Amino acid sequence: MTIYLIGIDGGGTSCRAAVAGPDGRILARAQSGPANILSDPDTALESIADATRAAFNAEGIDARCIGSARAVLGVAGNNVGDAVRHVKNRLPFPEADIESDGLIALQGALGNDDGAVAILGTGTIYISRQRNTVTYIGGWGFTIGDLGSGARIGHALLQETLLAHDGIHAISGVSGSVLAEFKNDPRNIVEFARQAKPGDFGRYAPRVFEHAKQGDAVAARLLKEAAVSVDEVLDRLVARGTQKICLLGGLGPLYPSWIAARHQNLLATPVGDALTGAVALAVSRFRHLKAIV
Amino acid sequence: MTIYLIGIDGGGTSCRAAVAGPDGRILARAQSGPANILSDPDTALESIADATRAAFNAEGIDARCIGSARAVLGVAGNNVGDAVRHVKNRLPFPEADIESDGLIALQGALGNDDGAVAILGTGTIYISRQRNTVTYIGGWGFTIGDLGSGARIGHALLQETLLAHDGIHAISGVSGSVLAEFKNDPRNIVEFARQAKPGDFGRYAPRVFEHAKQGDAVAARLLKEAAVSVDEVLDRLVARGTQKICLLGGLGPLYPSWIAARHQNLLATPVGDALTGAVALAVSRFRHLKAIV
Structure with missing residues (x-):
């Protein structure tokens, strides 16, 4: 059975999923409801499953393949152990990594290059990667942080x-x-x-x-x-x-x-979005599994 | 019967009162509990009465004279009509003015001179007086005001x-x-x-x-x-x-x-405190009553 690779970009207003074949090429994307693993983990789990199923359906892939797919999820709150454990144990995938929404954004924007992303939205957080070391700066929230946000x-x-x-x-x-x-x-x-x-x-x-x-x-x-x-x-x-x-x-x-x-002269155009980044991480981490099965 | 003149400096942690004779000279001061007319008007009324009685007692003045005394109160929230009405109607004095804590501070600091006070505490507010016109600047509170506080x-x-x-x-x-x-x-x-x-x-x-x-x-x-x-x-x-x-x-x-x-070269040393200012305002506003009685 083909082991599909899933990227998930879970946010407070919507959850996006993309499914790629073993070669890493994205076959389909889909979207569902909110996926905040901190404030509402069970709804988040539903949204993650819904978006994944919808992506499989869009490409006409047998939904049973979800049970052998591997995923990387990018979410806010990935550093809160309890929330991550709760969600991770209930995912429909036999294996998955839960990463920060920032990390998948970095992967999407930079591909495999070293560099940094400044995420300038309602808040601000900076994430850099150098030789596989990822460093976060800021992201402390509005009250005494997020300058420039x-x-x-x-x-x-x-x-x-x-x-x-x-x-x-x-x-x-x-x-x-x-x-x-x-x-x-x-x-x-x-x-x-x-x-x-x-x-x-x-x-x-x-x-x-x-x-x-x-x-x-x-x-x-x-x-x-x-x-x-x-x-x-x-x-x-x-x-x-x-x-x-x-x-x-x-x-x-x-x-x-x-x-x-x-x-x-440091500013660069992102090569892809966060969802692309989640898929790329899933591909790089789980692609070897096709040889095992 | 002598008409005594009362100054009250009512704050969230304590209430201070001073009593002056018709000549404006302060005879006694006393202190009582909290007097926040906005958050707890009834406690404020008790504290105002307590501090006044204590000042009368300190000087050995018959407490019944409170019933003919005139007062100026300086409080936070003096611009909130409902709170002022509630308190004013229940004061033990036949006549009283409720002013801002800032105004009595200004009167205390400047005496009868024109000028301004910058009240730099947890918050900030600026009050100026020119030819009897009093102007307030700032005092908007911490969230988007009180710069320099x-x-x-x-x-x-x-x-x-x-x-x-x-x-x-x-x-x-x-x-x-x-x-x-x-x-x-x-x-x-x-x-x-x-x-x-x-x-x-x-x-x-x-x-x-x-x-x-x-x-x-x-x-x-x-x-x-x-x-x-x-x-x-x-x-x-x-x-x-x-x-x-x-x-x-x-x-x-x-x-x-x-x-x-x-x-x-504009900075001046205050000539008195807020309580002195409240008494001075009471004297200037109600001193004429001694002729009437």
């Missing part, structure tokens, strides 16, 4: 808007737009911020990039400050030997022009 | 400590002390920060001032950043005509050397 940029915009309202900083298009949105009442902004989760702040980040592009001085200042914090981490990566960096996440495509000149 | 300085120190742990910034005495306190495990810092209230962050602020004084470069950088945000508000106050500023609050005595040179 969408959540921090959005937070900075709301703070800036209060300063503009109080006449401490000059108002500009971007802070004026927030003030208008909150009916020119700073108490509405404060109340929103007190309830806001990182994602709520993060939704303001694209607006800062848009206004900065149009020449808004306040937006440009906020992005320069954010970019400094990203550049500081890139400096650290470079000092450790990184020579190639892919900017990923929702802000990945928006950030390059704000990154310092000294890092421009 | 103890809470923001402490928050910055914890964030800095994570950056030092990750090798992104150089470690120094002050960040090293935090890292050691959290057993060199950044997850402990992140967990603390996720649960921390502004006061919990604020408790780290004096440490930053101490290390900066001893020449710690990281502590000095954090304070320079904090002081820039204070100086920006002082610029605004100066632009509006303020010529005299008192720095109050727990950080008030620590901040002067960090304030920009352009503001040094």
Whole structure:
């Protein structure tokens, strides 16, 4: 029986699966529901099985082959032992590795090259690989980390808007737009911020990039400050030997022009996405099994 | 019957009262329990009555005189109509004004002079008075305001400590002390920060001032950043005509050397405390009553 190789990219809103033959070529992809192994492991297990079955069906592969397939899963929370054990013991595959969502993103972006990825989304985390040693930097979350992230940029915009309202900083298009949105009442902004989760702040980040592009001085200042914090981490990566960096996440495509000149020549276009990375890891780890069976 | 004039300084941890004779001279002071009119108005009412009775007792004044006394109370939350109405209708005084804790602090610090106070504690708020017009700036709270406050300085120190742990910034005495306190495990810092209230962050602020004084470069950088945000508000106050500023609050005595040179000649020593200010306001507002009775 053919041993198929599965890649899974499990996220809080959806789970993506791809199935490859023993030669590593991707045959089909499919998607299912949420797969957060920390907050809801049983739903995650269902979503993982659903996405895998759908990928097999799409290619017309006998679903019984799932029982001999090998998989690599990339998920958030892969460092939480209990959650990983719970999920790993209940997967439909005889053998599987559960890795971080960052690692499969790195594999997808860099292929087998050494280098690093900066995942710049609602939060930020940096992952580098050199001669098979993988190092994580950051990823501490919004409260006292994630500098340069969408959540921090959005937070900075709301703070800036209060300063503009109080006449401490000059108002500009971007802070004026927030003030208008909150009916020119700073108490509405404060109340929103007190309830806001990182994602709520993060939704303001694209607006800062848009206004900065149009020449808004306040937006440009906020992005320069954010970019400094990203550049500081890139400096650290470079000092450790990184020579190639892919900017990923929702802000990945928006950030390059704000990154310092000294890092421009390091920036590389990702060769594939996280799902491709999960499949590639599954292929490299489990391909030898075809000889055994 | 003598109409005594009462000043009340009501705070979340204690309530202070002072009683003055019709000539405005303070006869006695006393203290009681918490007086937060927002979170616990009934306890606040008890504390206000307790502190007033204790002040009368201390001077041997007949407690029945409370029923003809006039008072000015300075409290947090004086702009919340419902809370003020609830408390005002139940005070033991036939007439009283409920003002902000900031206003009595301003009156205490400046006497009858025009000028401003910067209240630099766990939070920050700025209050200026010019020809009887009182203006408030800031005071929006920790989440997206209170720049330069103890809470923001402490928050910055914890964030800095994570950056030092990750090798992104150089470690120094002050960040090293935090890292050691959290057993060199950044997850402990992140967990603390996720649960921390502004006061919990604020408790780290004096440490930053101490290390900066001893020449710690990281502590000095954090304070320079904090002081820039204070100086920006002082610029605004100066632009509006303020010529005299008192720095109050727990950080008030620590901040002067960090304030920009352009503001040094504006800084003034407070002439009295908030309780003195409350009494002074009571005297100026209700002293005329002695003629009526």
